[in-house]
Amino acid sequence: MNNLDYLNGQQSFGTASAAQAELSMSSYLSKTMQRIFGKMFMGILVTAFVSLGIATTPSLLEVVFSSKILFFGLIFAQLGLVIWLTAGINKMSAGTASLLFYLYSAITGVTLTPIFFAYTGDSIVKTFFITAGTFGAMAIYGYVTKKDLTKMGSILVMALIGLIIVSVVNIFLASSALAWGISAAGVIIFIGLTAWDVQKIKQMAMETSERNVGKLAAIGALTLYLDFINLFLYLLRIFGNRD
Numbered sequence: 001m002n003n004l005d006y007l008n009g010q011q012s013f014g015t016a017s018a019a020q021a022e023l024s025m026s027s028y029l030s031k032t033m034q035r036i037f038g039k040m041f042m043g044i045l046v047t048a049f050v051s052l053g054i055a056t057t058p059s060l061l062e063v064v065f066s067s068k069i070l071f072f073g074l075i076f077a078q079l080g081l082v083i084w085l086t087a088g089i090n091k092m093s094a095g096t097a098s099l100l101f102y103l104y105s106a107i108t109g110v111t112l113t114p115i116f117f118a119y120t121g122d123s124i125v126k127t128f129f130i131t132a133g134t135f136g137a138m139a140i141y142g143y144v145t146k147k148d149l150t151k152m153g154s155i156l157v158m159a160l161i162g163l164i165i166v167s168v169v170n171i172f173l174a175s176s177a178l179a180w181g182i183s184a185a186g187v188i189i190f191i192g193l194t195a196w197d198v199q200k201i202k203q204m205a206m207e208t209s210e211r212n213v214g215k216l217a218a219i220g221a222l223t224l225y226l227d228f229i230n231l232f233l234y235l236l237r238i239f240g241n242r243d
Contacts, residue, residue, distance in 0.1 A: 028205075028210075029202065029205055029206065032205040032208075032213055032216070032217070033143065033201070033202065033205065035213065035217045036201060036205075036216070036217050036220040036221050036224065037139075037221075037224070039098070039101070039217050039218065039220075039221035040220075040221040040224045040225045040228070042102070042105075043101060043102060043104075043105035043221060043222075043225045044105070044225065044228060044229075046102055046105040046106050046109060047105045047106070047108050047109040047112065047229070048109065049109070050105075050106050050109025050110060051109040051110070051112045051113045051115075051116070052116070053109075054109070054110060054113045055113050055116040055117070061113070064110055064113070065113075065114075071111070074107050074110055074111055075111055077107055078104060078107050078108060078111065081100055081103060081104040081107070082104065082222070082226075084100065085097060085100045085101065085104070085218070085219065085222060086219065086222075089215050089218070089219050090215075092215075093214075094212075094213075094214025094215050094217070094218065095214075097214070097215050097218035097219065098214070098217070098218050100218070101218050101221055101222050101225075104222065105225065108229065112229075115233075115236065115240075118240070118242060119236060119240035119241060119242055120240075120241045120242070122241070123236070123239060123240045123241040124236065124240065126239065127232060127235050127236045127239045127240055128232060130235055130239065131228065131231050131232040131235055134191060134231065134235075135194055135227070135228050135231060138191055138192075138194040138195045138198075139194055139195070139198045139224070141195050142194065142195035142196060142197070142198030142199040142202075143198050143199070143202055145195070145199065149195060149196045149199050149200075150196075152192060152196060153192075153193065153196035153197075153200070156189050156192045156193050156196065157193075159185070159189050160189050160193070163182060163185055163186060163189060166178070166182060167182055170182060179237070180237075180238070183234050183235075183237040183238050184234075184238065186230065186231075186233075186234035187231065187234045187235055187238070190227055190230050190231040190234065191231065193227050194224070194227045194228075194231065197223050197224060197227055198224070201216075201220040201223065201224070204216060204220070205220075
């Protein structure tokens with residue numbers, strides 16, 4: 001064998017090794033993202049069943065909504081769970097993280113129950129499917145795009161903070177025109193955040209060892225769950241028909 005043949009052989013071996021490593025990473029990413037989206041979907045199911053169950057059970061409705069202290073306590077519990085899960089993810093087990101995520105999903109189901117009395121069932125279902133289609137399209141874009149969405153994500157986070165401030169102000173102004181603008185802006189912001197979060201989670205998956213995938217699945221599912229729920233609620237304000 002001459003030197004050229006040897007070098008060609010080494011190059012072929014290197015190319016084969018690189019291709020095998022890329023295939024292995026692709027398979028790992030696919031399984032990890034499926035796990036994250038699967039957990040997110042289960043969280044949405046928990047929310048839907050809890051919300052629908054309470055809405056159709058008068059005794060539960062009376063227990064939950066007869067006390068403002070209890071209802072607002074649940075809202076603060078939601079905020080506390082998000083902070084606990086995101087801040088303490090490195091110190092807790094994957095099982096604990098998953099439990100907190102599903103607990104958050106269940107409490108969200110309770111606090112979302114009023115939408116069944118504010119909007120018609122048909123418009124809720126229609127909006128859910130619009131949300132699912134929009135979310136799915138942006139999730140795919142965020143996963144496959146080669147464009148770095150970091151700058152866009154930073155802008156959207158600042159826009160979200162501004163949106164929250166304007167929303168609080170409109171509680172006192174009670175402007176219907178401003179409310180519609182807030183809803184439209186909310187849809188645009190969470191459409192963009194969905195793509196950014198998927199790309200960010202994909203990058204995190206590439207840097208996460210297999211023993212920590214369970215924790216990543218919990219925090220990734222929570223992030224995407226929040227994107228989905230908020231997108232749904234803003235779309236519902238636009239497309240929802242009131243009784």
